[in-house]
Amino acid sequence: MTADPRTRGDGLPTNEELLPGEVRRPDRPSARPRRVAETIAAARKVLEDEGPGALTMRRLADELGIRAPSLYKHFESKAAVELAVIEEALFDIGDVTHRAIHEPGAVDPLLDLLTTYRRYCLSHPNLYRLATIGHLPRESLPPGLEDWAGNPWFVVTGDPHSAQALWSFAHGMVVLELDDRYPQGSDLESTWRAGAAAFERLTAQRRGDGSGRVA
């Protein structure tokens, strides 16, 4: 890692390339003790591959070749392990969505963001649920992480309330789709488009231009 913001080496925008309203990414946690890193990686793998029911301390210990109580030499609790995984998930989601709003030559950033979000969440269902459902001890997260991860929604809408509303729509869609809550045979692509259209018109109107009236 160098200090020159133009050479982050991670494909993320440099300072000069930030979009209006875009915020810079906080640093990923620096090198952790080996066992801690191994545990987090194992937890993520077990969770993604086999679901939350498989994520137990004994199973985790098995993956590392040790016994469950030994994990408590490195983590205070199972919740602490999960929190570390959540942190990774939030960084990943933030990376994916920030990249989405930087698509070169994009004609519809809002729809691109929704599409990208949906694709990522559906392909990481267990990780997504862990990271976004239930109480989150935000004071234990790296400062600025949540704000940064949510920032793309602000960038594409231009105001905080539309941003929260759009994100809520996307989150609702994703969790309901993951849980198979829509009636059988639902045309969810059309539903996503309907939501996108609603918010396109909202932000277009807010900007005062006429694009809110095109089909």
Add this chain to the structure above:
Amino acid sequence: MTADPRTRGDGLPTNEELLPGEVRRPDRPSARPRRVAETIAAARKVLEDEGPGALTMRRLADELGIRAPSLYKHFESKAAVELAVIEEALFDIGDVTHRAIHEPGAVDPLLDLLTTYRRYCLSHPNLYRLATIGHLPRESLPPGLEDWAGNPWFVVTGDPHSAQALWSFAHGMVVLELDDRYPQGSDLESTWRAGAAAFERLTAQRRGDGSGRVA
């Protein structure tokens, strides 16, 4: 309960009063064995008052003055108890939302629906989460219950995709608010209004009238 649809006695619309696109409510499950009914009532009470962590088979049995294994004389599993509670919750949510779209002299049915939904869900957080988060064995629910419960969203939007999108927005808002996922100090009333405005314009536009352009 009589056969005359005009005297349901539950404050719900009669056949003649159904709004365009509105669907009639399926019947609530008829009289259950005493212990079954008691168990469901106790489960709901414990869940609502003390959260999902308190909802255990032993605790439930305590409430009824029996031992946990005896519950299995009446229910196949804990999941079956929960399913019965979910069913009640879906009926309740359906009742509340159907009533909302029947408000006499309503000028903004869509906003009324959102407001009512939000109020109900926030005042029954644990019940709502149980009923709407995670996998649901829909084949075990009374036929038509899910459709009927979701019907108001269709009534206020006029098409199925807008309905699903609007409901997804509302669900996303509610679960994120319940889990305290919005940044501290967020003005969520404004966020709800932003979402409502987005979908108002969408449905107004779909109807082809000009109301999509007013502030």
Add this chain to the structure above:
DNA sequence: TGACAAGGCTAACGCTGTAAGCCATACTGG
């Protein structure tokens, strides 16, 4: 009266997260 179903009970199993305490290794200051 005998059969049977309903609905309690106890004991127990395997699972969970986690606390307590022991011990070997490795590093470090005197």
Add this chain to the structure above:
DNA sequence: CCAGTATGGCTTACAGCGTTAGCCTTGTCA
């Protein structure tokens, strides 16, 4: 070089979870 201490394993154990097996009492009905 040795003593002290931190690190990170280990075993044992506990309480609580959903659940099963099997027993026993009560009520109903042929």
